[in-house]
Amino acid sequence: MAEDAEMGDGAAMLFHRKQSIYRSLDERYEIHGERYRGQQYSQIYFVRLHHMRNLLRSLVPKWKPNMPVNTVLGLEEGKECILVGTLYKHMKLKPSILDEYSKERSALPLAKPHNFIHHDDHLILEDESGRVKLSGSVLAPAAFVTVALHGKETSDGDFCVQDVLEAGLPPQIELPIGPGEDKYVVFVSGLSVGSSEFNPLQFQLLVDHITGHLGDENEQSIASEIVRLLIAGNSVQISQGLVNGQNIAPKDHSRITEPLKELDIMLTQLVAAMPVDILPGSNDPANFSLPQQPLHRCLFSGASAYNTFVSSTNPHQFELDNVQFLGTSGQNIDDLNKYSDAKDKLEFMERTLRWRHLAPTAPNTLGRCYPYTDKDPFLLESCPHVYFVGNQDKYETRLLEGPEKQLVRLICIPRFSETGVAVMLNLRNLECHALTFSTNLEC
Amino acid sequence: MASKDIKGFYRQTKKKGGGGAPDPAQTPALIAHGSLDLVDDYGEEEERLRQFDMDMRYGPCIGLGRLQRWERATAMGLNPPPDVARILQRPSAALECLWDGRV
Numbered sequence: 001m002a003e004d005a006e007m008g009d010g011a012a013m014l015f016h017r018k019q020s021i022y023r024s025l026d027e028r029y030e031i032h033g034e035r036y037r038g039q040q041y042s043q044i045y046f047v048r049l050h051h052m053r054n055l056l057r058s059l060v061p062k063w064k065p066n067m068p069v070n071t072v073l074g075l076e077e078g079k080e081c082i083l084v085g086t087l088y089k090h091m092k093l094k095p096s097i098l099d100e101y102s103k104e105r106s107a108l109p110l111a112k113p114h115n116f117i118h119h120d121d122h123l124i125l126e127d128e129s130g131r132v133k134l135s136g137s138v139l140a141p142a143a144f145v146t147v148a149l150h151g152k153e154t155s156d157g158d159f160c161v162q163d164v165l166e167a168g169l170p171p172q173i174e175l176p177i178g179p180g181e182d183k184y185v186v187f188v189s190g191l192s193v194g195s196s197e198f199n200p201l202q203f204q205l206l207v208d209h210i211t212g213h214l215g216d217e218n219e220q221s222i223a224s225e226i227v228r229l230l231i232a233g234n235s236v237q238i239s240q241g242l243v244n245g246q247n248i249a250p251k252d253h254s255r256i257t258e259p260l261k262e263l264d265i266m267l268t269q270l271v272a273a274m275p276v277d278i279l280p281g282s283n284d285p286a287n288f289s290l291p292q293q294p295l296h297r298c299l300f301s302g303a304s305a306y307n308t309f310v311s312s313t314n315p316h317q318f319e320l321d322n323v324q325f326l327g328t329s330g331q332n333i334d335d336l337n338k339y340s341d342a343k344d345k346l347e348f349m350e351r352t353l354r355w356r357h358l359a360p361t362a363p364n365t366l367g368r369c370y371p372y373t374d375k376d377p378f379l380l381e382s383c384p385h386v387y388f389v390g391n392q393d394k395y396e397t398r399l400l401e402g403p404e405k406q407l408v409r410l411i412c413i414p415r416f417s418e419t420g421v422a423v424m425l426n427l428r429n430l431e432c433h434a435l436t437f438s439t440n441l442e443c
Numbered sequence: 444m445a446s447k448d449i450k451g452f453y454r455q456t457k458k459k460g461g462g463g464a465p466d467p468a469q470t471p472a473l474i475a476h477g478s479l480d481l482v483d484d485y486g487e488e489e490e491r492l493r494q495f496d497m498d499m500r501y502g503p504c505i506g507l508g509r510l511q512r513w514e515r516a517t518a519m520g521l522n523p524p525p526d527v528a529r530i531l532q533r534p535s536a537a538l539e540c541l542w543d544g545r546v
Binding site for chain 2 (some may be wrong): 039040043050374
């Protein structure tokens with residue numbers, strides 16, 4: 001790999017960058033084999049329910065032994081039983097396409113609320129036979145999650161919930177006992193090249209630091225231990241007014257291509273030094289629906305010439321020295337924020353792991369999703385060791401411990417253009433710290 | 444001339460009791476056939492396939508070919524009936540679900 005020559009006091013120290021064995025596991029998020037035949041989203045919900053139902057049914061005997069499992073249509077009043085199905089939250093404030101046809105349109109506020117929570121919202125459970133309204137003080141989590149509920153039907157026809165069983169963290173392959181040396185992965189997201197917040201000097205500082213062109217020997221030796229860089233989405237920002245389908249004047253062409261060219265120049269510096277994975281985000285020139293397909297190589301004429309350049313899907317799953325990584329550019333967690341409250345984004349991340357589903361609100365409100373007919377690629381079958389989410393407001397991290405000794409490092413990667421913060425993870429012990437870059441002379 | 448033709452036409456109809464009926468004495472409508480009046484354009488096999496389409500155990504049928512849906516059901520361990528797969532192998536079987544092109 002590239003060598004980082006020392007710049008400074010004359011003693012010729014050559015640091016060799018460490019390497020890690022990388023394996024991409026993105027096949028499940030790639031769409032090229034699929035053919036669209038007019039199917040609707042009912043197919044993906046059916047597959048989701050089927051998988052989760054089988055899983056939950058197998059967990060029920062251990063949770064509540066001797067309790068019968070019923071279907072919604074088979075409910076009997078007053079009789080305690082267990083239901084397994086998908087939760088649906090009936091939300092008054094959730095925008096509906098039918099509002100466009102409503103005659104009282106002027107009465108509704110035109111601005112869509114950011115958060116759909118209303119005190120009148122109620123939960124419904126739907127299984128293969130029907131739906132039932134839920135009541136009870138044991139509040140179940142957000143919508144579209146498949147859970148098992150223990151309770152009984154009341155005289156109102158509601159199902160009063162006494163207890164809730166989620167699928168729980170999936171099984172995890174044990175963390176490999178490393179060679180004992182430190183190897184780092186750097187995460188960054190929200191570069192937003194081309195936006196008004198973008199600070200080229202700040203980005204250049206980041207590039208120079210991790211490629212080893214800055215700092216003294218100590219800094220450079222740490223930089224040589226960085227084995228991979230991961231860019232989690234929203235690397236460019238192209239002004240919305242230019243991409244609304246109208247013809248663009250030739251003088252405006254450059255406003256679209258400039259951010260991409262600038263990003264390519266910086267990326268080329270990075271890929272010349274180390275392997276780089278780049279994920280598409282909500283602002284990037286990739287498809288809108290999840291899973292987002294990799295950014296096309298033709299966008300990066302400079303960087304794509306290097307074999308260290310990897311354009312990946314969003315979500316992105318890979319393995320580095322047998323450590324399992326999984327992450328997104330943030331859309332899945334941001335969407336959950338609209339449905340329920342949590343004290344921080346890490347809590348949402350933890351919930352998606354416990355529900356074993358990366359994006360439960362897809363395809364409902366989360367940027368649509370490809371209408372698969374025979375699989376749901378967001379179902380989590382195994383637990384990653386590192387779970388990252390990009391484009392968040394601030395850097396947050398936690399080490400999550402599961403009931404079966406699973407260990408997951410949760411990372412919220414903040415938007416670099418706003419915060420100047422990147423994240424560094426040590427593969428040896430899953431410890432994490434922030435790298436802050438500032439060009440502000442007053443700090 | 445035209446009116447003469449029309450009158451002639453009506454006279455024919457009155458005598459025969461049905462335009463172009465093969466047997467002037469017995470009109471088809473008066474003969475009890477012993478089966479439903481409405482004869483659909485599909486047979487028993489298609490009926491069986493439609494039952495398979497409508498069976499909710501195997502999920503929604505729209506947007507999926509019948510054989511593909513049967514294979515999906517097998518892959519998910521739902522044990523779909525083997526006779527459906529047999530019928531689908533025959534050249535006369537429609538490979539798309541009953542809503543195809545209609546929804």
